[in-house]
Amino acid sequence: MTSPLTATLNYTVSRVVSVPVSPLGDASPMSQHARPRLEAPVIESVAEVLIMDPDQISPDQTFTELGLDSILTVEFTAALRRRTGIAVKAATVYDHPTPHRFAAFLETVPGGDSA
Numbered sequence: 001m002t003s004p005l006t007a008t009l010n011y012t013v014s015r016v017v018s019v020p021v022s023p024l025g026d027a028s029p030m031s032q033h034a035r036p037r038l039e040a041p042v043i044e045s046v047a048e049v050l051i052m053d054p055d056q057i058s059p060d061q062t063f064t065e066l067g068l069d070s071i072l073t074v075e076f077t078a079a080l081r082r083r084t085g086i087a088v089k090a091a092t093v094y095d096h097p098t099p100h101r102f103a104a105f106l107e108t109v110p111g112g113d114s115a
Contacts, residue, residue: 035059036103038084043099045079059100063093 039059046063047054049072057066068076073090081087086106096102 036100036107038086038106039100039103041083042080042103042106045076045083046099048079049075057099059103060098062097063099063102064097068093 040054043054043057043059046052046066046068047057050067063073063076070090073093076093077088077090084106086109088106088109092105093102096105
């Protein structure tokens with residue numbers, strides 16, 4: 001017979017092990033399932049700067065892979081500010097290197113939850 005503690009530990013371990021992990025090591029379940037509300041404006045802003053169709057941009061593709069360099073990153077943050085009203089430093093893009101991760105970050109900054 002299994003003790004209540006062992007049963008609880010087995011259940012907890014099975015829940016932890018089943019949490020999806022993205023290829024970039026982000027253990028957040030949100031990274032695989034729910035898309036941040038601000039992901040579309042982020043993708044639209046990147047597409048504007050790169051002169052691309054937003055449908056060509058994968059939310060999990062890095063900004064560098066998409067072709068954003070330091071100058072275009074400044075233009076991207078300006079386009080994002082026009083679109084959402086959220087101002088961020090261009091360097092922040094390098095800390096959150098995909099549209100998905102950047103959008104999730106934006107929702108944590110003041111003003112990000114009201115855009």
